Amino acid sequence: GAVVSQHPSRVICKSGTSVKIECRSLDFQATTMFWYRQFPKQSLMLMATSNEGSKATYEQGVEKDKFLINHASLTLSTLTVTSAHPEDSSFYICSARDFGRTLYFGEGSWLTVV
């Protein structure tokens, strides 16, 4: 099946710094990529949808200036958490859609802000 690589899998950063998470579709071109946040024992919460070459569409309540999403190519999207704070600590997951209906997910990135 299609592979989505997410990096890093775990990152610890200091409060006030920024951290970037990469999401790559390895063997297909992703027309759309999605970024999710997941709290322990909860479902996935969609943060934003991005299409290659255009601005991301953010869900209500998600600060677009804090969670910067760039979808520069059909195989790469990045999520940058700016001025991170402890409350931003979470499990972030990207997914990518090819030209069909299937969403392929990355392995997720654990962010801890200390």
Add this chain to the structure above:
Amino acid sequence: QQQVKQSPQSLIVQKGGISIINCAYENTAFDYFPWYQQFPGKGPALLIAIRPDVSEKKEGRFTISFNKSAKQFSLHIMDSQPGDSATYFCAASASNYQLIWGAGTKLIIKP
């Protein structure tokens, strides 16, 4: 109307038994219904998906049953194994491809 309601929240099944997870939806525009399996600390992985033009789809030990009139669909795991212990999410999407997720079911298979 955008919700997908999933039950039960947790489920314990003996090894070899049948695990059944149910989902219900309201939005008749939904036309794609996938199930995802998620292990702790990992991203979800697509298990099986169905379109509303069929009532059942089987892949190995996993079967989706779909009832369009009742707006319900369910996942059946036959001969459940300890390795099936995970959290299962149902989801639905319409033509905008955005997945609406169920709340998840934590499945534990007891040896």
